[in-house]
C-alpha cells in the first residue's frame with residue numbers, strides 16, 4: 486500500500502468520517518450541559534479548533550447560532566461548505582484558538598477530543614483560556630474535554646477503529662510513541678488506511694500534544710482565574726454520571742463557568 490506522510494487534519498473528508506459516529510453522543514451531552522450548568526439561555530455557540538464542523542453543523546441544524554475557528558484552511562473550507570450546503574452562514578474562520586476575539590459573545594463554547602492539548606506551551610494555554618473567557622457572556626460555560634496523564638499506568642495508549650461510507654472505507658490506528666512527563670509532551674502516531682474501489686493508500690502522521698495531570702490542569706485554571714469548575718464528566722458523555730477527578734483519571738470533560746468580574750477580583 487502507498488504511504489503518504491500527511492496529517493489526517495488535511496483530509497477533512499476522512500477526518501469527518503472517522504469522528505462522526507461519536508457526534509450524536511457529544512451533541513446530546515453538550516445540550517444537557519448547557520441546560521444544567523449555564524446560568525443563561527444558550528443560543529449562541531463557539532467551537533475553538535472546530536475542524537470539519539461535525540458538531541457545529543448539528544447545532545446549526547438544531548437552531549443554534551454557531552461559529553468556530555481552526556488553524557487548518559482545509560478544515561475551515563470543508564466546515565463552511567457544509568454549513569452553506571445546509572442553508573447556514575459560513576461561520577467558521579481561519580484562526581488560532583490562543584489568539585482570537587469574537588464580534589459577539591457566545592453563551593457557551595465546547596472543545597472535545599483533546600484539541601486543547603494542541604496548544605504547546607503554558608503561555609498559549611493561558612492565552613486560550615483568556616480568549617475563551619472574553620468570548621463568553623456572563624454565566625456562560627466552556628465544556629472542555631481532554632485526556633489527562635494519570636500518575637500510574639495509562640490504560641488507553643493504543644486505539645484502532647474503522648469507518649465506512651458508501652465505497653469509502655477507513656481503518657485508523659493511534660498510539661502513543663513517547664510520553665515525556667518532564668517536558669510535558671506526548672508524541673502520538675496515527676495511520677489512516679484508505680480503501681476506495683480505485684485506490685488504496687495509507688496516511689501516516691504524528692501529533693505532538695501537551696500533557697496535563699489533573700493537578701497541572703487545576704494550576705493552569707487557578708493561574709488564569711477566569712473560570713470555576715462546575716462539574717466534571719468523562720468520555721462516556723453521560724450527563725447523569727459526573728465523575729470525581731483525581732490523579733488516576735485519564736479522560737475528563739470539565740464544565741467551566743466564566744467567573745463574574747467581582748468573583749475574579751475577590
Ligand SMILES: C[S@@+](CC[C@H](N)C(=O)[O-])C[C@H]1O[C@@H](n2cnc3c(N)ncnc32)[C@H](O)[C@@H]1O
Pocket residue numbers: 494504532533534535536537538539540554555556557560580581582583596597598599600603604
Ligand atoms: C482533534 S481535531 C478536533 C476537531 C473538532 N473540534 C472535532 O471535534 O471534530 C483538532 C483540531 O484542532 C485544530 N487546531 C490545532 N491547533 C489549533 C489552534 N492553535 N487554533 C485553532 N485550531 C487548532 C486542528 O487543525 C484540528 O482541526
